[in-house]
Every structure is written in structure tokens, then in C-alpha cells.
Amino acid sequence: MINSQETAASHLAAALAEIRARFINDLIPLINEMEYQRVAMTDPALAPEAFSSLQHASHKISGMAGSVGFPELGDHAARLDVTFTKLLRAPYDHAGVQAALDPLEAFLSLMEDILDEVL
Amino acid sequence: MKILAVDDEPLVLRLLDATLNGLGYHNTSFATTAAQALHLLESSKSPYSCILLDIRMPGMDGIELCQQIRRMPAYKTTPIIMLTSLAEKEYIDESFASGATDYMNKPVDATELAARLRVARLIQNEYQRSAHLEELNRAQIEGFQPMAPFDFAEPVQIDDVSRVVNSRAMENYLRQLDRLGLFKIGVIGFQIRHAGSLHAANAPEEFYGILADVAESISENTREVNALIAYLGKGSFAAVVPRASQIDRRDLEAGIAATLYEFELADLVDSTSDIKVSVGTQINGSVFGNTPDKMIDLAVRSAQGMTESKPKALAARIWSLAG
Incomplete structure (x- = not known):
């Protein structure tokens, strides 16, 4: 019984390590995409697509980050998810876009810090 | 317990697979779209006893999928747990109004998931033990009356x-x-x-x-x-x-x-x-x-x-x- 519990625990630990590695790997293209959309979202013509992409990326991160050891990143992503959902639903709001730039910048820095630390 | 997990993010499904296995649930199917999920539910020989649904998915989202599942006679009472990173009240309201029985926020916490699945199992057992409700369900599925006493x-x-x-x-x-x-x-x-x-x-x-x-x-x-x-x-x-x-x-x-x-x-x-x-x-x-x-x-x-x-x-x- 104890052996089977130990086996299950080691399988889970191995799976979590693999999932964490895949998550970190996925951060690299996400940073590039979000950097690009950060610039695009200040242009009213490109903003809807940029908001959608930024919302998708932050939603994807918010759902996983906490489970693979990055709770701060997950919380930050969840807040951005809400921000971009609101921006996406409303007509283009210059003040709202400006207010989102700093948190987005901080988020991108946090992602880069994580990559610096683990890679 | 036969579980169906639906999430557009393959990494989340991989995490659920590992977590559910670790909790002793080895009979789980996975779908990355609502269409895939509906196909699995319709074609399964024995019904699923619990369904985990993400909300935000491309195409049909989890809330609409939940409504569709509830329209299937075999899944009128099956526990449906919404598993999502969305924590705003509007999503919680819409989920329950669409037929969800529980709502859990990501990140996936194994202990919490285990507790929710235990409750889901209890709900399912309650329904199965209740001969009255079984007959009620059968009457609805087969479209005959009268209803059994309750x-x-x-x-x-x-x-x-x-x-x-x-x-x-x-x-x-x-x-x-x-x-x-x-x-x-x-x-x-x-x-x-x-x-x-x-x-x-x-x-x-x-x-x-x-x-x-x-x-x-x-x-x-x-x-x-x-x-x-x-x-x-x-x-x-x-x-x-x-x-x-x-x-x-x-x-x-x-x-x-x-x-x-x-x-x-x-x-x-x-x-x-x-x-x-x-x-x-x-x-x-x-x-x-x-x-x-x-x-x-x-x-x-x-x-x-x-x-x-x-x-x-x-x-x-x-x-x-x-x-």
C-alpha cells in the first residue's frame, strides 16, 4: 500500500516537473507576442485584435501559473485577463489603454525574471 | 468514477490527467473543444459520472456547453463542475443558471479538487440511491407517465x-x-x-x-x-x-x-x-x-x-x- 502511494506520488512529481518545463517553454513565444501587442494596442485600428490576443495570453497563464509554482504570475495574469476583457467589450478608451500599459509592462518583466531565473 | 474533462488548453488537461491519476481517478477522458466533448458524451457506451468544464473556450464556451449537456436526458443530473480561472460573479451566476452543480477556480488545487469530486460522487450516489428519482428520470427519458411517488x-x-x-x-x-x-x-x-x-x-x-x-x-x-x-x-x-x-x-x-x-x-x-x-x-x-x-x-x-x-x-x- 505504502509502495503504491509512493509510486503514485513519484509519478505525480514527474508529471508536474514535465508540465512545469512545458509551461516555461511556452512563456518565450508568449512574451514576444505580448510585447508586440503592447505596442499594437495603442493604435485604435489594431487595438481590438491586440486586446483579444493579450486577453487570451493572460488567461492562458492565469489558469496554469499557480499550479506550476508561479502564484504571483498567475494572480497578475488574472488581473490582466479582467482588464483586457473590459477593454475588449467597450469602445476604444484611450485612458483605459494607458492605464493598462504599466501593469502589462510589470507583467512582462515578471515573466522575463522567471525565465532568467530558471533557464 | 468515469470523468470527462474539457479545456481548450492541452497543458491544463495534462495537469488534470496527472492530478486525477494521483487522486486515484484513472477513468478520465479529455476533450479540447465543446464539439469533441459532445461527441464523447453521445457516443459513450456507459455514461460519465462527472464532468469538468472550462468556461472560456474558442467556439462554444463552457457555459453554452453546460446548457447543451443538460438537454441530454442521460446527463440531466450528472455533476458538472466548472473549472476556470474566471472569478467574476457574472460567470458564477451564468454557470449555475446553465446547470452547473459546482464551480472551482484555477489554479487546480489537488486537495480542493479531491473534495469537490467527493461531493460530486455523493451527489451522484444520492441520485442513484433514490429509486423515485431514477423512475422520474426514466419517465422523462422514455416520455411516459405516471410519475413514481416521491x-x-x-x-x-x-x-x-x-x-x-x-x-x-x-x-x-x-x-x-x-x-x-x-x-x-x-x-x-x-x-x-x-x-x-x-x-x-x-x-x-x-x-x-x-x-x-x-x-x-x-x-x-x-x-x-x-x-x-x-x-x-x-x-x-x-x-x-x-x-x-x-x-x-x-x-x-x-x-x-x-x-x-x-x-x-x-x-x-x-x-x-x-x-x-x-x-x-x-x-x-x-x-x-x-x-x-x-x-x-x-x-x-x-x-x-x-x-x-x-x-x-x-x-x-x-x-x-x-x-
Whole structure:
């Protein structure tokens, strides 16, 4: 019984390590995409697509980050998810876009810090 | 326990696979789209006993998928747990109104998931143990009547009435709001007067019909505030409403009486033959207490303790509402 519990625990630990590695790997293209959309979202013509992409990326991160050891990143992503959902639903709001730039910048820095630390 | 997990993010499914395996659940299927999930549900030889649904997915989202699943006779009562990183009240409300039985936020916490699955298993077992409900389900699936008898205290599920959920789902809904600190809600209790006598005097399908009509009339009269409603057994209902909704309980009582009159269940003048529903005082959520169970209990007690409106006064209020 104890052996089977130990086996299950080691399988889970191995799976979590693999999932964490895949998550970190996925951060690299996400940073590039979000950097690009950060610039695009200040242009009213490109903003809807940029908001959608930024919302998708932050939603994807918010759902996983906490489970693979990055709770701060997950919380930050969840807040951005809400921000971009609101921006996406409303007509283009210059003040709202400006207010989102700093948190987005901080988020991108946090992602880069994580990559610096683990890679 | 046969589980179906639906999420557009393959990494989340991989995480769920590992977590569920670690918890001893080895019979899980995975889908990355609503269409895939529906195909699995329709083609499975034995039904799934629990479904985990992400909300935000491309194409059909988890809320619409939940509605579709509930339309499938084999999945009317199967526990559906929404598993999402969305924590806003609007998503919680929509999920439960669409038929979800529970709501859990990501990141996936193995201990919490284990607890929710234990509850899901209990719900499923409850339904399976209840011969009455099994027969009820079979009658619905095969489309024959009459319905098997059910206990007066049984919180039978009222189907196909907008925003009416089962009592267990309502408890989970209130707990989820409580966990997230969303206290801006209130609960209103409703009591069918002389419900015990009605249960004893009517055939099961007739009593069920009365419950469905009362549920419909409550739903109709609380539509503006988007109330979530559940039947709790013994002729009692509860509705969760926004705390600021300022519903006048006597107006609501009159509105329900008028709707029941339209359904020909109530006679506004002959007080001996009609179905009457009393409405209690709204019990509000609070940072300082009032657990979900307590709120429901207080709301129903309030409705049960209300004195009956005089028929003429009730009729006058209905006319004033109409005018």
C-alpha cells in the first residue's frame, strides 16, 4: 500500500516537473507576442485584435501559473485577463489603454525574471 | 468514477490527467473543444459520472456547453463542475443558471479538487440511491407517465424552468460566492401554503406540476433581478437575488399570485381552493456571518412564518401592480 502511494506520488512529481518545463517553454513565444501587442494596442485600428490576443495570453497563464509554482504570475495574469476583457467589450478608451500599459509592462518583466531565473 | 474533462488548453488537461491519476481517478477522458466533448458524451457506451468544464473556450464556451449537456436526458443530473480561472460573479451566476452543480477556480488545487469530486460522487450516489428519482428520470427519458411517488421532503429537481437549479447546486453557488468574498447577495424564501396537504391529496405528477408552476411563477416574477431559484422540498423554495434588489415581499407575493391565477392554479376570491405562496423577508449576506446554509434556512423560516394575506387585500395589490 505504502509502495503504491509512493509510486503514485513519484509519478505525480514527474508529471508536474514535465508540465512545469512545458509551461516555461511556452512563456518565450508568449512574451514576444505580448510585447508586440503592447505596442499594437495603442493604435485604435489594431487595438481590438491586440486586446483579444493579450486577453487570451493572460488567461492562458492565469489558469496554469499557480499550479506550476508561479502564484504571483498567475494572480497578475488574472488581473490582466479582467482588464483586457473590459477593454475588449467597450469602445476604444484611450485612458483605459494607458492605464493598462504599466501593469502589462510589470507583467512582462515578471515573466522575463522567471525565465532568467530558471533557464 | 468515469470523468470527462474539457479545456481548450492541452497543458491544463495534462495537469488534470496527472492530478486525477494521483487522486486515484484513472477513468478520465479529455476533450479540447465543446464539439469533441459532445461527441464523447453521445457516443459513450456507459455514461460519465462527472464532468469538468472550462468556461472560456474558442467556439462554444463552457457555459453554452453546460446548457447543451443538460438537454441530454442521460446527463440531466450528472455533476458538472466548472473549472476556470474566471472569478467574476457574472460567470458564477451564468454557470449555475446553465446547470452547473459546482464551480472551482484555477489554479487546480489537488486537495480542493479531491473534495469537490467527493461531493460530486455523493451527489451522484444520492441520485442513484433514490429509486423515485431514477423512475422520474426514466419517465422523462422514455416520455411516459405516471410519475413514481416521491417524499414530501424530497427536493425534486424542477426541469426546464429558467434559472431554477437543484438545491445542491444552489448551496455550492452560495459557498462559491462566500469563498470569493462576494457578499452582495440576499436570499428570499417562498413557502407553498398547506403544501403537506397538497402533496397528500394529489398524484405525484400533479404535485410535481404544482411545484413546476410555482417555480415558473417565482422565476417570472424575479426575472428582472436575475434570481437563481431552487426547490428545497416540503413546498419551500429559495431565490438568490442581489442584496440591493429592494424587492417588496408583498408585491412579489401578489405578482406570484397573479401568475398562478394565469396558470389557473389560484382563485383570487375563493380562498379555499387555490394554491398560495407566501414570501419571506430578504435575508442578506454579510461579512460578519450568515453562512449560505443559515441564509437559506432563515429565508425559508421567514416565508413559513408569514401570515396569510387577506384575499381582498391581495387582489387590490395585484390590481395596483397591474395599473
